[in-house]
Amino acid sequence: MGIIKLLPELLISQIAAGEVVERPASVLKELLENSLDAGATRIDVQLEEGGVRTIRVADDGAGIAPDDLPPALARHATSKIASLDDLERVASYGFRGEALAAIAAVARVTITSRHASQSHAFRLRNEADAAEPAALANGTVIEVADLYFNTPARRKFLKTEATEFAHCDEVVRRMALARPDVAFTLSHNGSAKRRLASADFPRRAREIIGEEFFPHARPLAATAGQLRLSGLAALPAYSRSGRDEQYFFVNGRFVRDKLLAHAARQAWADILHGARHPAYVLFLELDPAGVDVNVHPAKTEVRFRDARGIHQFVFHALQRTLATPLSSAERPPEAAPAFTPAAFSYARQSGLAVSEPAARSYLEFARAAFAGAEIGVPPAPTPAYPDDGTAPLLGYAIAQLHGVYILAQNANGLVLVDMHAAHERILYEKLKQSLDAGPPATQSLLVPLLLSASEAEMATAGEQSAALAQLGFAVAAAGPRELAVRSLPSLLAGGNPVDLVRSLLKDLAEHPASRVVETQRNELLATMACHGAVRAHRLLSLPEMNALLRQMEETERADQCNHGRPTWVQLSMAELDRLFMRGR
Numbered sequence: 001m002g003i004i005k006l007l008p009e010l011l012i013s014q015i016a017a018g019e020v021v022e023r024p025a026s027v028l029k030e031l032l033e034n035s036l037d038a039g040a041t042r043i044d045v046q047l048e049e050g051g052v053r054t055i056r057v058a059d060d061g062a063g064i065a066p067d068d069l070p071p072a073l074a075r076h077a078t079s080k081i082a083s084l085d086d087l088e089r090v091a092s093y094g095f096r097g098e099a100l101a102a103i104a105a106v107a108r109v110t111i112t113s114r115h116a117s118q119s120h121a122f123r124l125r126n127e128a129d130a131a132e133p134a135a136l137a138n139g140t141v142i143e144v145a146d147l148y149f150n151t152p153a154r155r156k157f158l159k160t161e162a163t164e165f166a167h168c169d170e171v172v173r174r175m176a177l178a179r180p181d182v183a184f185t186l187s188h189n190g191s192a193k194r195r196l197a198s199a200d201f202p203r204r205a206r207e208i209i210g211e212e213f214f215p216h217a218r219p220l221a222a223t224a225g226q227l228r229l230s231g232l233a234a235l236p237a238y239s240r241s242g243r244d245e246q247y248f249f250v251n252g253r254f255v256r257d258k259l260l261a262h263a264a265r266q267a268w269a270d271i272l273h274g275a276r277h278p279a280y281v282l283f284l285e286l287d288p289a290g291v292d293v294n295v296h297p298a299k300t301e302v303r304f305r306d307a308r309g310i311h312q313f314v315f316h317a318l319q320r321t322l323a324t325p326l327s328s329a330e331r332p333p334e335a336a337p338a339f340t341p342a343a344f345s346y347a348r349q350s351g352l353a354v355s356e357p358a359a360r361s362y363l364e365f366a367r368a369a370f371a372g373a374e375i376g377v378p379p380a381p382t383p384a385y386p387d388d389g390t391a392p393l394l395g396y397a398i399a400q401l402h403g404v405y406i407l408a409q410n411a412n413g414l415v416l417v418d419m420h421a422a423h424e425r426i427l428y429e430k431l432k433q434s435l436d437a438g439p440p441a442t443q444s445l446l447v448p449l450l451l452s453a454s455e456a457e458m459a460t461a462g463e464q465s466a467a468l469a470q471l472g473f474a475v476a477a478a479g480p481r482e483l484a485v486r487s488l489p490s491l492l493a494g495g496n497p498v499d500l501v502r503s504l505l506k507d508l509a510e511h512p513a514s515r516v517v518e519t520q521r522n523e524l525l526a527t528m529a530c531h532g533a534v535r536a537h538r539l540l541s542l543p544e545m546n547a548l549l550r551q552m553e554e555t556e557r558a559d560q561c562n563h564g565r566p567t568w569v570q571l572s573m574a575e576l577d578r579l580f581m582r583g584r
């Protein structure tokens with residue numbers, strides 16, 4: 001007798017479920033896709049216990065006729081394609097005819113549906129049973145209960161209820177971005193979490209990505225032949241510490257695709273610090289025959305027929321969008337550097353006719369004074385340079401260039417300092433020293449700082465409060481989707497605490513720790529320093545620049561930034577003379 005045997009049908013489905021049903025969020029994704037394929041215009045999602053106890057999706061789509069109920073739960077049964085030709089140009093989310101069968105193999109599934117041809121609805125609990133009459137006005141309700149009740153090993157891989165819910169919420173966000181025309185609601189354990197009315201794309205994007213992203217987001221719409229790229233891309237003034245705000249949709253389907261991610265990364269490469277990640281919501285549309293979505297059962301990976309062409313197109317479209325200067329009318333006010341009195345007084349000293357109201361906007365000042373060039377505080381009249389050896393190593397600041405570099409004069413000649421990198425390094429070293437010496441000095445905020453938080457951020461803040469406290473932060477929930485920061489390390493009081501706390505939560509979510517250990521601690525400190533450090537395009541006064549130079553001289557390893565690049569360079573008088581062929 002041979003030892004090779006056919007597997008039982010249920011086991012085959014359970015094996016298939018391993019690929020499709022990774023966690024409650026993957027079940028939810030399949031159900032939402034089915035509702036959208038059925039032409040739903042509103043979808044209501046109810047979850048219990050992070051989706052592990054119940055996932056209930058109700059839609060107002062076409063419904064399923066009673067005869068089609070048993071096949072809907074069967075493997076390899078679909079209404080969406082019938083031939084290889086259909087598969088090659090598939091436009092629906094589903095086509096494998098496998099999702100419901102896989103889900104039914106690892107959970108208890110009930111389908112209630114009313115097809116337009118029927119006078120009432122029918123319900124099916126089990127593929128083998130007969131459909132029974134039920135009450136439902138229209139559409140379909142699918143209830144998935146007790147996920148992994150019969151496969152306890154998989155259950156062990158599930159995370160906390162809050163984390164599983166956060167993944168489900170993320171699935172809803174993606175679908176809601178892809179289909180702004182569809183209304184969605186989401187509730188968890190009986191309380192409402194999202195209520196999204198049918199809207200246009202900008203409004204939906206604002207609701208999903210949030211108010212902070214929006215002022216920095218550039219709309220784009222590019223076409224080349226059959227290719228079209230549209231959506232929103234954030235200018236570097238708004239960037240993230242992780243890839244959490246990168247949404248790429250191919251023909252309406254959310255994908256994680258290396259080729260597209262690479263094209264995007266390249267488009268931002270020159271304008272974004274290497275440790276930061278861009279934010280975008282992008283829709284690539286192309287002839288379905290040009291893309292294969294049948295690469296992985298979860299369909300989040302795709303393969304393009306003309307990979308090179310797509311890469312080029314996406315890269316150039318994005319690069320062009322990011323490079324085109326905005327007219328002042330379009331420019332969001334938050335993105336423009338704040339006007340400083342120093343800049344205004346310089347304009348006056350230089351005899352430029354800049355009225356005070358006009359000069360209030362740095363942009364207008366810059367246009368008047370430098371014909372659009374963004375330049376910081378100009379050279380102050382320098383006193384004779386002390387030549388007696390008492391002058392500091394990095395000399396004295398004379399100007400700030402394009403809001404990025406400090407120019408200083410020292411005994412050798414010219415010093416150029418990357419002000420953000422230098423400040424970041426100083427903060428990093430100080431934070432390390434301060435933590436080595438014991439609990440960091442903290443500054444309590446008179447009025448707690450409130451920030452809106454995602455489900456994932458709320459969960460991390462709760463789970464990692466000890467680690468946060470060790471770093472000097474008191475962060476606690478202030479509402480269902482709001483965090484309150486009550487204190488932070490004194491050294492960072494001058495930075496942007498909102499970004500800072502978000503980045504820390506992101507880091508802690510990726511590397512959870514009950515206690516912050518040495519290697520991880522330094523990574524966290526680097527994140528903190530990056531956010532505490534002065535941003536490019538902040539105008540600094542001469543005393544501020546000189547203070548930074550003096551701190552650099554006092555700080556260990558201050559001549560390299562946290563990423564190993566130099567923080568300053570010297571151009572000697574001899575080198576400058578050579579540039580001008582002086583003395584030859």
Ligand SMILES: Nc1ncnc2c1ncn2[C@@H]1O[C@H](COP(=O)(O)OP(=O)(O)OP(=O)(O)O)[C@@H](O)[C@H]1O
Pocket residue numbers: 030034035038059061062063064071072073077078079080093094095096097098099100101140
């Ligand atoms: N909400 C719904 N409304 C109407 N019909 C539905 C709904 N959900 C499922 N169906 C029907 O049940 C069938 C099986 O669904 P299932 O998700 O298992 O497969 P699929 O969507 O065809 O393919 P895939 O496995 O790729 O998702 C669908 O082809 C569709 O006809």
Ligand SMILES: [Mg+2]
Pocket residue numbers: 030033034093094095099100
């Ligand atoms: Mg499906």
